[in-house]
Amino acid sequence: MGSSRTLVYSTAVVLVLLSSATTDEQHDVTLDFEFMQEIQKPDLSGMQRPLGYFLDEGLPDFKPRSFSGPPVLDYPVKFPLGRPTSKNLQAICLDGDHRPRYPDSYFPKSGFGQQRRKASAVNKAESWFSTCCKRNQTWERDVVLCCATQAWELSVESFCEEDSSVKDRLYSCCSLRGSDRLNCFHNSAPNPNYEPTEILPVPPLPFTANFNFDPNTCQSRTVPKKVDITFPPGRPTADTIESLCGNQKLRPLYTVKCLPGLDYEWLAHQAKAINRIEKAFKQCCRKKQGVLNCADQKWREELNKFCLGENGKEEDFHCCKGGGGNERYNCFQNASPDPHYNMTSANEELSLPKICNTHKMIKNKFPVGFPLKSFVNQCCLPISEQDKSLCFAQKLEEISGSLCLKRKSPPAVHHCCHMPSQEAPQCISKILMDAITKATKVLRHNKKKKCPYA
Structure with a gap:
């Protein structure tokens, strides 16, 4: 009973x-x-099932709304997604199938409108990311990043447009505009690094939303037109150690404060690595013995540190992938644009036209014994470098002839005048080049760090 x-x-x-x-x-x-x-x-499996399969097969969590009301079903969505950057781009492309998707069967036949819109935005972005990443072999890395960034921004704008078109509480970030809106979504992301969260690969969803991307639109929003950085530096060898130490003051250091935002982190990491390597080289070059061994050891240590990345995750640079050791070091050596440390020698920095920028320093600190005014007035004009070089060559011939006709001339010039007439201009040119070298080193030493792009 x-x-x-x-x-x-x-x-x-x-x-x-x-x-x-x-x-x-x-x-x-x-x-x-x-x-x-x-x-x-109770769940006796001891392990949570992957969300990708749970969405199709299982049931969501069953939670009470309150003590007084009826129970409701909760359908969580990992939303919003974070902004693509150089730091998380590798994870976006490699771990895409280990992040959740939300098929229609995840939700009941009616209700949960905003959760559905969040799920749709995630599905769109992940699908479009996949489109960008598939072109990774033919596009430059910065173009892939540009593509992923545009895909993310489009998914954000699409979500806000849909969310504002229904009579529902507007998602908070959608009440903002422009960069404030995008920053709000990025700062709210539960997984901004795009780490894999699913144990098993998630089956792809059929998707029809189009994403039209034009790589030509990326120039203004990714890498600047000119990147003025010599990375990676070549490995120190017995053949290069002399120029490595001798021309160190002619090689620039870099400041990264000029880089505008997250999209340039890859360039900042390279600039910081060069600064550390040059600082270590300076210490090694002061040694009386073991200079080469010191420089080589520091070079290897700093590039290994570069590959580790600032957050402990491997840097997205091709020489950092795979194993380390000699394979990595040979890759850096082969990739170096200046393996012999001679780009800052006479071929670039110490050309005669450089006198246009150094003549005042030469006059005050490194006098050459003859006036430079005629050089500057006639050759330092807004003309091409080639025309400047021709002008200086002509002026050298004229000056060498007039100086050697004088009874009294500076000792260095007097030495040149005892040479055959065709060699005198070259001798005087060497006097100027030595003065330019000294003046350039002083200017470099006093100059602030340069920005790694122009």
Whole structure:
């Protein structure tokens, strides 16, 4: 008799709940005792099932809205996604199939409008990321980043447009505009580094939303037109150690404060690596013995540190992939634009036209014994470097002839005048080049760090 009363009482409670059940979006709730018993069974597997499969096969968490209201179903979505950057681009492309997707079967037939819109935005972005990453072999890395960034921004704008078109509480970030809106979405991302969260690969979803990307639109928003950085530096050898130490003051250091934002982190990492390597070289070059061994050891240590990345994750540079050791070092050596440390020698820095920028320093600190005014007035004009070089060559011939006709001339010039006439201009040119070298070193030493791009 007691059990019958209990059954009747329980049935009455369920009927009362059903008669008063309401949801935000008119969703019907149906309960039965077998279902209640099933969801109360503990999970004995010891491991949570991957969300990608859970979405299609399992049931979402069953949670009460409050103590006084009926129970509701919760359908979580990992939203929003973070802004693509050089730091997370590798994870975006490599771990895409280990992040969740949200098929239509994840939600009930009605209700949960904003959760559905969030899920759609995630699905769109991940699908478009896949499109960008598939072109990784034919596009430059910065173009892939540009593509992923545009895909993310489009998914954000699409979500806000849909969210504002319905009578529902507007997602907070959508009330902002421009960069504030994008920053709000990025700062709210639960997984900004795009780490894999699913144990098993998630099956792709059929998707029809188009994403048209033009690589030509990336020039203004990715890498600047000219990157003025010599990376990686060549490996120190017995053949290069002399120029490595001798021309160190002619090689620039870099400041990264001029880099505008996250898209330039890859360039900042390279600039910082060069600064550390040059600082280590300076210490090694002061040694009386073991200069080469010191420089080579520091070079290897700093490039290994570069590959580790600032956050402990491997740097996205081709020489950093795979194993380390000699294979990595040979890759850096082969990739160096200046393996012999001679780009800052006479071929570039110490050309005669450099006198246009150094003549005042030469006059005050490194006098050459003859006036430079005629050089500057006639050759330092807004003309091409080639025309400047021709002008200086002509002026050298004229000056060498007039100087050697004088009875008294500076000792260095006097030495040149005792040479055959065709060699005198070259001798005087060397006097100028030595003065330019000294003046350039002083200017370099006093100059602030340069920005790694122009």
